[in-house]
Amino acid sequence: GESVGLHLPTLSVQEGDNSIINCAYSNSASDYFIWYKQESGKGPQFIIDIRSNMDKRQGQRVTVLLNKTVKHLSLQIAATQPGDSAVYFCAENSQGAQKLVFGQGTRLTINP
């Protein structure tokens, strides 16, 4: 069945370092991927998305990389700040599907 999973449930980084959060997916028909950020007690917020016809997309301080060969997605956050502390979820949607499938999430903690 479909599944989207994350390699690590927690990640600690030093303030100012770059963070890399990984995500594996199993549905080869997935053609749209999203990263969300969820702060404690709040709803998830959209960070960045990417379609399967791309392998890289950049936003403000964030980059998403897609490797369709190994079904792997990553989120890179440059110069991590205290405000980046949150749980990060990847999600995927296969063409025509009516729902997103979410991964378990990775908690990112920033050390001063």
Place this chain on the structure above:
Amino acid sequence: DGGITQSPKYLFRKEGQNVTLSCEQNLNHDAMYWYRQDPGQGLRLIYYSQIVNDFQKGDIAEGYSVSREKKESFPLTVTSAQKNPTAFYLCASRLKPNTGELFFGEGSRLTVL
């Protein structure tokens, strides 16, 4: 401003009582979704609706019910049949059912005493 509004933010109920969580959106989105989130867990889909007067079960629909009488509203009822209802409930919507990002509300935390 456009967005999704969930209410109440916190809700306490006694075991055996039905409770209804409200979700309203003014984004003119066709599709709406309800997710459940338990501590340290991801999001699990309860119900979703592509269009008014239509909805489908998600992965964990047992013990829940929904309605979609208006495009902007998608209330969720947690019934007494739900064995473990204490959780964080998230409502979301997107413009079309099969593409695009989900916009989330701020969530409703239900605690059953």
